[in-house]
Amino acid sequence: MGIEQxxxxxxxxxxxxxxxxxxxxxxxxxxxxNDIVMVDxxxxxxxxxxxxxxxxxxxxxxxxxxVHAKLDTEAQRRIPAAVGITAIPTLMxxxxxxxxxxxxxALPAAALAQVVDGVKGLDMDEVRxxxxxxxxxxxxxxxx
Numbered sequence: 001m002g003i004e005q006x007x008x009x010x011x012x013x014x015x016x017x018x019x020x021x022x023x024x025x026x027x028x029x030x031x032x033x034n035d036i037v038m039v040d041x042x043x044x045x046x047x048x049x050x051x052x053x054x055x056x057x058x059x060x061x062x063x064x065x066x067v068h069a070k071l072d073t074e075a076q077r078r079i080p081a082a083v084g085i086t087a088i089p090t091l092m093x094x095x096x097x098x099x100x101x102x103x104x105x106a107l108p109a110a111a112l113a114q115v116v117d118g119v120k121g122l123d124m125d126e127v128r129x130x131x132x133x134x135x136x137x138x139x140x141x142x143x144x
Contacts, residue, residue: 018057018060018061018068019040019056019057019060019068019069019070020067020068020069020070021069021070021071021072022039022069022070022071022076022079023071023075023076024076024077024078024079027039027071027076027079030067030069031094031097032097034067035065035095035096036065036066036067036093036094036095036119036120037066037067037069037093037094038056038059038066038067038068038069038091038092038093038094038115038116039069039070039071039091039092039093039094040052040053040056040068040069040070040071040089040090040091041071041073041080041085041088041089041090041091041092042070042071042072042073042088042089043072043073043074043088044072044074045074046088046089048088048089048105048106049088049089049106051106052089052106052107055106055107055108055109055112056068056070056091056112058109059109059112059113059116063116066116073085073088086104087104087105088104089104089105089106090102090103090104090105091103091107091112091115093115093119095119095122095124095127096124098124098127098128098131100119100122100127101115101118101119
C-alpha cells in the first residue's frame with residue numbers, strides 16, 4: 001500500500017500544471033534548469049496584465065514543452081529590479097539560460113504565437129556567436 005500511495009504523484013502533473021509561479025528564490029534555477037522559459041512579469045492591480053493572463057495561459061496549454069512562468073512584481077521585488085523591469089506586463093523569454101526576447105506590453109495571442117515559434121526556431125549556436133561578437137565589440141570600445 002505504501003507504494004500505491006507514493007504512485008499517485010501524477011507523473012503528468014507538470015503537463016497538467018499550465019503555468020508556474022516564480023519567486024525571487026526560484027527564478028534563476030528555473031531559467032537555468034529548463035530549455036525555454038517564458039516569464040510574465042505582472043501585478044494584480046495592472047489591467048493590461050489581467051488582459052494578457054488568459055493569452056499566456058492558452059499559450060502554456062498549447063506549448064507544454066515550454067515553461068510558462070509568472071512573477072508577481074509586487075510580491076517579488078528583487079528579480080524585477082535585477083532584470084530592469086520598468087513596466088508591466090513584461091514578457092521575457094529565455095532559451096538555454098540566455099535572454100532572447102524582452103518586451104513590455106500585453107501581446108495579442110497571434111503575436112505571442114509568433115514569439116513562441118521564433119524562439120523555438122532559434123539557432124542557439126548562432127545566438128551565442130552574436131553575443132560573443134557584441135561582447136568583443138564592447139570590449140574593443142572600452143580598451144584604451
